[in-house]
Amino acid sequence: MKERIREILExxxxxxxxxxxxxFRELDSLGVATILMKLSEEYSIKLDAKDATPKNxxxxxxxxxxxxxxxxK
Amino acid sequence: MRxxxxxxxxxxxxPDKTAAICGGEKISYKELSKKVLERSSxxxxxxxxxxxxxxxxxxxxxxxxxxxxxxxxxxxxxxxxENRFGEIxxxxxxxxxxxxxxxxxxxxxxTGKSKGVMISHKTIIADAENLIEGQGFSHDLLFIISGxxxxxxxxxxxxxxTMQGATLYILEGMKDLDKFFQALDYPAAKAATFFVxxxxxxxxxxxxxxxxxxxxxxxxIESGAAPLAHSDMLKLCEVxxxxxxxxxxxxxxxxxxxxxxxxxxxxxxGCLGKPMSHSRIIIxxxxxxxxxxxxxxxxxxNDPDLTxxxxxxNTIYTSDIGELDERGRLNLKGRETDVINVGGxxxxxxxxxDAAMSFPGLKDCICIGVPHPITGMAxxxxxxxxxxxxxxxxxxxxxxKGKLELYKVPLLYEQSSAIxxxxxxxxxxxxxxSQKI
Numbered sequence: 469m470k471e472r473i474r475e476i477l478e479x480x481x482x483x484x485x486x487x488x489x490x491x492f493r494e495l496d497s498l499g500v501a502t503i504l505m506k507l508s509e510e511y512s513i514k515l516d517a518k519d520a521t522p523k524n525x526x527x528x529x530x531x532x533x534x535x536x537x538x539x540x541k
Numbered sequence: 542m543r544x545x546x547x548x549x550x551x552x553x554x555x556p557d558k559t560a561a562i563c564g565g566e567k568i569s570y571k572e573l574s575k576k577v578l579e580r581s582s583x584x585x586x587x588x589x590x591x592x593x594x595x596x597x598x599x600x601x602x603x604x605x606x607x608x609x610x611x612x613x614x615x616x617x618x619x620x621x622x623e624n625r626f627g628e629i630x631x632x633x634x635x636x637x638x639x640x641x642x643x644x645x646x647x648x649x650x651x652t653g654k655s656k657g658v659m660i661s662h663k664t665i666i667a668d669a670e671n672l673i674e675g676q677g678f679s680h681d682l683l684f685i686i687s688g689x690x691x692x693x694x695x696x697x698x699x700x701x702x703t704m705q706g707a708t709l710y711i712l713e714g715m716k717d718l719d720k721f722f723q724a725l726d727y728p729a730a731k732a733a734t735f736f737v738x739x740x741x742x743x744x745x746x747x748x749x750x751x752x753x754x755x756x757x758x759x760x761x762i763e764s765g766a767a768p769l770a771h772s773d774m775l776k777l778c779e780v781x782x783x784x785x786x787x788x789x790x791x792x793x794x795x796x797x798x799x800x801x802x803x804x805x806x807x808x809x810x811g812c813l814g815k816p817m818s819h820s821r822i823i824i825x826x827x828x829x830x831x832x833x834x835x836x837x838x839x840x841x842x843n844d845p846d847l848t849x850x851x852x853x854x855n856t857i858y859t860s861d862i863g864e865l866d867e868r869g870r871l872n873l874k875g876r877e878t879d880v881i882n883v884g885g886x887x888x889x890x891x892x893x894x895d896a897a898m899s900f901p902g903l904k905d906c907i908c909i910g911v912p913h914p915i916t917g918m919a920x921x922x923x924x925x926x927x928x929x930x931x932x933x934x935x936x937x938x939x940x941x942k943g944k945l946e947l948y949k950v951p952l953l954y955e956q957s958s959a960i961x962x963x964x965x966x967x968x969x970x971x972x973x974x975s976q977k978i
Contacts, residue, residue, distance in 0.1 A: 482938035483950060496947070497715040498884070501743045501915050517718035517748040 470532045476506050492522040513538040543662045544703055545608040549574050551706035563598050563711040577605040586611030589633045594619050594691035596713040613638055615645040616691035618946045636842050645842050646693060648793040655892060657842035658793045667835035668797045669700035671817035675800045676761055676787055680705050683729035687712040693793040694766050698735055715740050718748050731760035737885030738769040739916040745776050753780045761785035766885030767917060771810040778804045788813055790871055795857050796836025799871050813871040822871055830863040831856050879970060884916030886948040896944040897922060900937055902930050905960040908951060909973045920951035925960045932956040
């Protein structure tokens with residue numbers, strides 16, 4: 469799943485360094501919204517602003533964990 | 542009186558009132574006034590001072606201190622590449638600006654390429670009075686600014702807030718929506734803000750329910766810089782039934798001209814309201830919007846020819862197409878220009894193409910606007926490479942980031958075997974725009 473997330477985000481956000489040790493810092497508001505939108509679409513999950521925390525958006529690993537926890541619900 | 546004089550006046554009238562809040566830091570009118578006076582000794586009268594803008598109280602101190610000293614403030618993008626900052630600083634240091642100039646604001650604006658718009662102290666006061674009268678900025682208001690302070694959309698809100706002795710709450714963008722809601726929680730009788738349409742779309746998409754909880758506190762929200770989708774206008778009216786919701790006609794060149802509260806039961810798309818007290822709108826025989834009044838720029842810095850092409854007889858001739866309805870309200874019908882509006886930021890495609898042409902291995906390219914679910918429009922760069930090379934999107938995007946302000950860097954890239962040009966060698970924009978790629 470992590471590689472698929474990488475693929476989607478590389479296409480949507482070409483300027484963002486997805487391997488940054490703190491991904492959230494790399495993003496602007498459009499970047500955050502794009503991540504929420506793309507992951508909601510891809511995995512048919514409901515994400516809202518409360519999910520857009522620096523902790524959830526810290527790295528590709530934390531994004532994967534967030535998607536997995538939503539899928540379990 | 543200049544805006545900075547109102548600041549000092551308010552420091553005398555309401556010394557302990559909070560003037561601004563930013564990232565856990567607070568400053569009263571008295572302290573702000575004192576810091577402005579202290580810092581003003583760093584600047585000289587008539588000096589044009591370029592500086593990188595930041596979302597901070599320090600921005601306010603620098604901005605007002607330059608005015609206090611009789612200088613001209615030229616706030617540039619916070620993320621402007623160093624070489625571009627150097628280039629602009631060099632041009633500005635050799636510039637002659639008219640007396641009474643307060644600011645030079647860089648914009649893509651009406652005619653395409655990036656240029657410095659000169660704004661006078663008189664313009665700032667007229668903009669402030671227009672907004673106070675037209676939208677109801679009051680002394681007990683908390684105004685939340687999330688957009689870049691060097692852009693007229695956000696900068697112009699400092700004008701009425703300072704004049705009224707109200708409070709500014711400065712946010713660093715809207716990526717952390719929690720921080721916006723924290724700002725709304727700040728103890729104040731009422732709050733207001735300015736959003737570009739992309740931010741409204743984002744809030745409605747991801748936080749509509751939470752926004753609705755502040756229906757009693759949000760006095761008004763202004764949107765501008767790009768058209769707000771009618772579906773978003775209707776939804777916002779539903780979420781905030783008591784809030785005044787304004788669509789405004791404004792630009793760096795014209796100043797703040799007219800505004801329309803679309804939460805009036807009619808919610809007319811494209812309506813931008815009646816001109817405010819310092820402004821007048823005339824529709825030219827060709828159907829284009831022209832504006833007169835005290836809010837107009839004094840001209841483009843160092844470019845009398847370009848100035849003369851849009852500013853004649855104290856009237857600015859825009860490339861926007863519009864009509865005045867039977868009640869004298871402006872209705873925007875479109876724009877006759879190549880400029881692409883990306884979520885409220887105007888980008889000239891030729892500036893992006895010029896920057897991309899020096900990318901190693903790039904033979905030709907065209908920048909177009911394509912629909913985007915959040916920003917309305919996004920930039921797409923279609924490129925032709927030499928010797929059947931493969932495009933590395935990320936390298937090209939990073940290369941452009943080193944040459945352009947961030948909002949001018951395209952989000953989407955596509956490789957093409959040949960870029961279509963017209964018979965006389967010009968890029969065939971009509972062809973690409975009609976393809977809706």
